[in-house]
Amino acid sequence: MMPLPSEAFFIVSIFIFLAGLCIGSFLNVCIWRIPRDESIVRPGSHCPACNHAIAPWDNIPLLSWLLLRGRCRHCHAPISPRYVVVELLTGALFAGIWLVHGWTVQTPVYWLFAAALILGTFVDLDHLILPDRVTIGGMIAGPVLALAFPELHDQTERLPALIQSLTGLGLGGGLLWLVAILGRAALKREAMGLGDVKLLGAIGACLGWRAVLFTVFVSSFSGTLFGLGLIAAGRKELQSRIPYGPHLALAAILWMFCGPACIDFYLAWAFPSRPPGFLP
Structure with missing residues (x-):
């Protein structure tokens, strides 16, 4: 496969990192629910402290946690920074694997x-x-x-x-x-x-x-x-x-x-x- 131009390579790398952040957000759901024998599909994302449904704009990987300063919008219970760690780790690994192995x-x-x-x-x-x-x-x-x-x-x-x-x-x-x-x-x-x-x-x-x-x-x-x-x-x-x-x-x-x-x-x-x- 022909190598990508530098601008396209950069854009693809950023896209893959962002996709990794989204996968990391889903992994956070799995990490919480699978050991508790809960469905990873239903109900939708909710605060574990007050059970209030999390709106889509409050569920944006990394960004929402930063804007909400690590707290639930409704009950203000703290949200563990580990959610961000999992998202960043997944995004970094996805981008790193792409950078090392390319389109293989x-x-x-x-x-x-x-x-x-x-x-x-x-x-x-x-x-x-x-x-x-x-x-x-x-x-x-x-x-x-x-x-x-x-x-x-x-x-x-x-x-x-x-x-x-x-x-x-x-x-x-x-x-x-x-x-x-x-x-x-x-x-x-x-x-x-x-x-x-x-x-x-x-x-x-x-x-x-x-x-x-x-x-x-x-x-x-x-x-x-x-x-x-x-x-x-x-x-x-x-x-x-x-x-x-x-x-x-x-x-x-x-x-x-x-x-x-x-x-x-x-x-x-x-x-x-x-x-x-x-x-x-």
């Missing part, structure tokens, strides 16, 4: 998967659960997308792409399931939630087996750093209340931006004389 088959798939990871992350932070809509949904969507778009796994044929997806699914789910079993035996308590197992399986199904290895390494590193930070801050008791899912999501998002390049760089450094096709 990866772009819309990565948009959808990033949105699912944001949804799972904030539900996990609030309720210490990962919705099956995210985890099992990803485990099912991954092989289907591999068959439909083998380019997602750098393949031209459907069968090799499907094998890549299923290998990632099995490796991702199997690795954390093994960690959960061994952790339970060693610690005499749950060391890993089943939701984390399913999430890594979904990451492998959608992004491939190399993404699983990258995600395990990066999430372990970020989780360790976060735990050390809590200890240094004298908040060690919070370690057991911090879910692992957000670390998995962070690592998967990093993979979408730079994971393959990081693995290629490491392999070139660690195995400078590796034969062609070594760890493809």
Whole structure:
């Protein structure tokens, strides 16, 4: 595809960022309602404090929160700034994925998967659960997308792409399931939630087996750093209340931006004389 002129590229980038803000606004609805088994469609948006319906002009992503100074127009209850954080994060990720991948088959798939990871992350932070809509949904969507778009796994044929997806699914789910079993035996308590197992399986199904290895390494590193930070801050008791899912999501998002390049760089450094096709 011919590259866009600079002016058109800028306009498209802004449009994608604004679209991401709107998706983030919808994700806020999902983050609130899905753990409560409420419909994400009806009723329409309303204040959780006074249940008053939110008018369309009070529901504009980012702008309405700023104009209302973070409060409900009717009852003046505070509206968490996290609504804005989710909107800005989604907009930034959508724009970033577009800037890195351009008009490729990866772009819309990565948009959808990033949105699912944001949804799972904030539900996990609030309720210490990962919705099956995210985890099992990803485990099912991954092989289907591999068959439909083998380019997602750098393949031209459907069968090799499907094998890549299923290998990632099995490796991702199997690795954390093994960690959960061994952790339970060693610690005499749950060391890993089943939701984390399913999430890594979904990451492998959608992004491939190399993404699983990258995600395990990066999430372990970020989780360790976060735990050390809590200890240094004298908040060690919070370690057991911090879910692992957000670390998995962070690592998967990093993979979408730079994971393959990081693995290629490491392999070139660690195995400078590796034969062609070594760890493809």
